Amino acid sequence: MPVTSPSRRLDLPIVLRELRVLRTTEVTPRMRRITVGGEQLRAFRSGDLDVTAFRTEAADDYVKVFLAEEGESEPVLPEQHDGHLHWPRKPAPVARAYTVRRFDADLGELDLDFVVHGHGVAGNWARDAKPGDVLHLAGPKASTIPPVGAEWWLLAGDETALPAVGRYVETHEDSAALHAVVLVDGPAEEQSELPGVTWVHRRPGVSDATLLADAVRAAAPRSGDGWMWVAGEAAIVRELRSVAKELGIPKHQLDASGYWRAPVVGALARVRALRDQAVESLETRRR
Template sequence: MAARRAFTTHPLVLRRVTVRRVIDVTPRMRRVVLGGEQLGAFARDGMDHPAFAAPGFDDHVKLILASDGDVRAALPAQLPHGIEWTPAENRLTRDYTPRRVDPAAGEVDLDFVTHGDGPAAAWARAARVGDELWFVGPKSSLRLPERPDWILLAGDETALPAIGRFLDERPVDAPAHVLVTVADDAARQKLALREGDTVRWVLAEPGDAAALEAAVRAVPLPAGEGYAWAAAESRALLPVRRYLGRECGMPKERLNITGYWHREEAAAPAETPEAPTGGEAAPVPSPVPWLVTRAALRLGLVDAVADAPGVALDALTGRLGVPAPRIGVLLPLLAAHGVVVGGPDGLRLGPAGEELLDDHAREEYAGHEAELLLSLAELAPALLGGGSPWQRASGATLHDTVVRDAERYGELVEECEQLAFLLNGLTADPLWAGVETCLLTGPGSAAVVAALDDSGRRPRLRIAEDEVPAAALRAYVAAPERIDWTGGPADVAVAAKALAHRTDDEAAALLTRLAAWAPTAVLVEASRPDGLSPHAAEAALHAYAATGSPLRDSPALAALAHRTGWHVDHVIALGWGTEATVLRRS
């Protein structure tokens, strides 16, 4: 865990551009040159917005399309300092890398692989001069390590815009070793290579994991501290991630492996469920595969097979300390769902198992959210008798649990890193006028410190947390020695995601505590589901499992404030369903 952020954030602005030129770079790649006033600084609906900036070679903008052609109905709401993704059933979004950015000409180039049948490829094939396109972003730019000895750039055709831009602009002065898989020799492009660079083109079908892995393994990695960047179909990258990270031992901060697209696999006929008819609902899925996968992760079974592909069952049982008959209980279901598969040469990871080597993928089964999901076994008793499912399942509130568990609290702090994209609206608010001292609490405190630093505001900082949370936050804060790590008087107190793991009574106790320290308090909390999230419908249930209360909206927060001697002064919409509620003492 490093305090230095690996990215630079940018203001999120919805922009309209039009097609200026269309160029077929290859028979499989179309470049659409876009331009317009909104690439510069502009005003819309009374709000001033900065000029477009995408300094990173692999920055992404989010294109907004519509399944029914009504793009205006699919657009998000623009906030003064962010975006609110309001619900829109017709909205389609796709991420694309700017191939060229020319502020002087007011132009940005986007390259589209045109052989696919997705909505963005279809739009590019039909694009004509004058057509409009709306997009948001980029939200951040990657910070490359200083002075790497070499850099590996690998991917399929979709990675070519980022690879080409890197070679054109050279954000770091290091030899580049380029590997690109293409489905046709016609997809090859001229690249701006320098002395010391290497390039290899490999013919392979899109999403061919074996071909991509073999090609990456064939690249001789030079001595010294390098940096590896790869982009392709998400599952095709899994063995590449395992090879570079596990076998080559490259540290996480020297790896950036990103799934640019996801291939939908057609289910075998025998596995395809009958489609519901007559308005019938789809069957409720069984939790058994999830529980078995969770057990395999917790036992270390997935990692053990990843470290020794082809391992025999008896060797595996000896390594895990679990008798073979007990492991045998799991293996049929693990095989059925592609986690661990067996054969004449022993046990190997299946496609789903390869995915679980990614830390983000395994969080669904082994992290804080998984523990919260398990507490829903107590949902019915909690609904009948009150209290949170978490407290009924564990015997303690979630707050009491996380403040005593460094690993769990660290997970909350990592989740709050997403606040980096939302806090511009808070730091720009007039409430900071005259603020000399700011007190922080909650797992989002590190994100608030970074946002204040980025905004140029330099109040004296103090963080009021118990010993375990304070230790977790120290690992994420730049220059922790400048912070007073005790509670005390302040001009403003910011509670950043501090209520999300507290019951109403615990939240009230925190607000009462803050009232003794500051005349103004700010609550940064998710108050509504994020309209862009595929799990928006579950947001209220997750909140209830954690605290015994649904997702606290503005009226609920106002009621808590009134209960503890505060009143709501104003509310700052930050985007993605998150708000900053500014309280004053009554």
């Protein structure tokens, strides 16, 4: 069955919300899940505006979380306007993008998964977060709706792609066969509750992009119309774009997002440390 419609973008009104941490869960040694909730997940009045309830339509929807600068007690926040935000320039808000891992409107709960690496404003906040803490967030501003009619889906990325991959796996109801390949540090970082994921472990002396690209080539179906979704570090995404071309996947059936960019340094150990730090800066996301 040929793809009858490509993936499409659905724009959503952007709303700034004040929520509170309900609980925290150690998913793996380096992944911490923060569950937040509050009245502002529902429709509410913001100043003189009536704003809509929280809404998420696709597995890779993301929100911006607003955090206090180091040494400050409160974050700088944007202003709520009708359907969008006004961002002040001086001082500018400190914002990081995180994928919605789970949203339950009935329970009033929203899950965000953080890679915890011991430094950086977002990593430090996630490491220390406890029930009752306040978190301001905004979005999602858009949803990418998967195509209709694909015979298979192929998802691939590093650990920063895991929240979206997990949501795709858990909510997948399409008739298309789903294949997922994820790169992590080692066995301890595998999320065993996600069925059917092919886990790839980093190896000294082999680039992340090469490891993941080889695994994706091995996992990809060789026939039928497919849709490919990839996300993670920019070099990984660039290499997987080449793999998609090798597999004959048309551009309109490929969704690729560079979530972060690894700094270029000499020592491998430093690359890893800086890679962890760079995970927080997800400004290269494309929607």
